[in-house]
Amino acid sequence: MKILLFLIFAGITFTAFAQKENFDVMSFTPVRDWKMERSDNTVSLTGVNEAKGTFCIITLYKSLNGSTNSKTNFGTAWQKLVQQNFGAGKPKMGAPGKENGWELQSGSAKFEKSGTTGFVTLITATANSKMANMVILTNSDAYTSQINSFVASIELQKKPGTAANTATSPTEQPQNGSVDDLQSNNHSISGVYIFNETMSSPTFYAYTRMALCRGYRFNADGTYNYFNNMYLRGNPKLTFSWETGTYTVNGNQLTIKPLKGQNEEWSKKGEDGSGEEKFFGKRLSITTRKLETVTYTFEKKTLPGDNKTIHLLLKYDKETIRDAGYTYDKNAKLWRYGAYEPDAYHIPPGFKF
Incomplete structure (x- = not known):
């Protein structure tokens, strides 16, 4: 260029x-x-x-x-x-x-x-x-x-x-x-925030054998990384999506602007301690991902039953491509993400989160 x-x-x-x-x-x-x-x-x-x-x-x-x-x-x-x-x-x-x-x-x-x-x-x-x-x-x-x-x-x-x-x-x-x-005041939100369906709802996982994990890493320099991993037992493929871009914080408003991203399918390889194939094998396909700029209202707080983990609550008036269905309060239109790192098997080889 x-x-x-x-x-x-x-x-x-x-x-x-x-x-x-x-x-x-x-x-x-x-x-x-x-x-x-x-x-x-x-x-x-x-x-x-x-x-x-x-x-x-x-x-x-x-x-x-x-x-x-x-x-x-x-x-x-x-x-x-x-x-x-x-x-x-x-x-x-x-x-x-x-x-x-x-x-x-x-x-x-x-x-x-x-x-x-x-x-x-x-x-x-x-x-x-x-x-x-x-x-x-x-x-x-x-x-x-x-x-x-x-x-x-x-x-x-x-x-x-x-x-x-x-x-x-x-x-x-x-x-x-x-x-x-x-x-910027990006320090007010910088960190890693994860939503893990298996951790939040073991009963759902035990019944469906479907697990998903998605999350954000907000860097202090105003950039972010996002991933979404879904595992379904019996399906020979894993699905993985990612984005990178920029974000800004203005008061309690968080604007996320993706600049790059894609959807991927991977084969499964290896087994974890429970005998389930969760690890990534080879990347099979790449498809274009729709990039969506969204301005959320956000709040960081502990939740009932867990006074140790800080959660990031995101609010927006409709479901988004990144966050999918509301995961905390559907009526209040809220998603929640906990402040902890994802497990290694949620990230494919070579991907930096």
């Missing part, structure tokens, strides 16, 4: 003819047919081609207090928004630019995360100790025209007034936040 043309942010004409949206210090024209999601601190636009396995995610971040130096602000944002989240290396810088008194810096680099590779680009605007950021993540240059059109549609408000003092005491919070706010 070549370096995309939208890296050159300077010299563009900020003109658009479609209906504009406003966010913080920016206005923009949304990309047609892309999904747009808003939170207090971000706006994200997502385009996905499931048939080809390609995606593009553009995220706008609310302006924050920063340095008066545009290069310093870019470096801080690159470290916290790009390197920490996607492990990208040193950026290839684009030409600097100016817009309504804002100084613009842009850079791009390759990334490889959880089996997904592509390019990530950061554009940082600086004016009077304020900084605003945009991150563009994609694995295909097929989105170049949409990205160029979107970037060209952005209008920045006129240069804000000079901040009297950008330093704050430990007890003071800047009105527009600070560069530390670029760090």
Whole structure:
């Protein structure tokens, strides 16, 4: 994949003819047919081609207090928004630019995360100790025209007034936040959460001889891994599905955005202590998996009868592809996942969870 043309942010004409949206210090024209999601601190636009396995995610971040130096602000944002989240290396810088008194810096680099590779680009605007950021993540240059059109549609408000003092005491919070706010609150949910039907309902397993285990690993860098394994005694095949992608936490809202995934069938091999064939043999087939972005309401708590295990409760108004039927309270539309690791036989060889 070549370096995309939208890296050159300077010299563009900020003109658009479609209906504009406003966010913080920016206005923009949304990309047609892309999904747009808003939170207090971000706006994200997502385009996905499931048939080809390609995606593009553009995220706008609310302006924050920063340095008066545009290069310093870019470096801080690159470290916290790009390197920490996607492990990208040193950026290839684009030409600097100016817009309504804002100084613009842009850079791009390759990334490889959880089996997904592509390019990530950061554009940082600086004016009077304020900084605003945009991150563009994609694995295909097929989105170049949409990205160029979107970037060209952005209008920045006129240069804000000079901040009297950008330093704050430990007890003071800047009105527009600070560069530390670029760090996400993903730590509030990071960890491994598993739903194991055999463990939760031994009677169901004893009667049906069907066992399923699914779970999430939420990494502190804003990425996630998901798997779903189903075993049926007497069936010569095991089914296994997986996803990788990104997630964000905003208060009690958890948004999961899958970027890559597939459904697989495996042969069985070996026996466990009870004589049942649960282990993976050879992968027999791969089929396309539908990728579904969902924003859940979540809560972490212990449950009656188990005051030691922290459970992740997810709530959404309809059943999802990942979570299937509600596993905790159907009327309340809740799923539950316990904070423990899956057994080794739930994961096929070579899969990193």
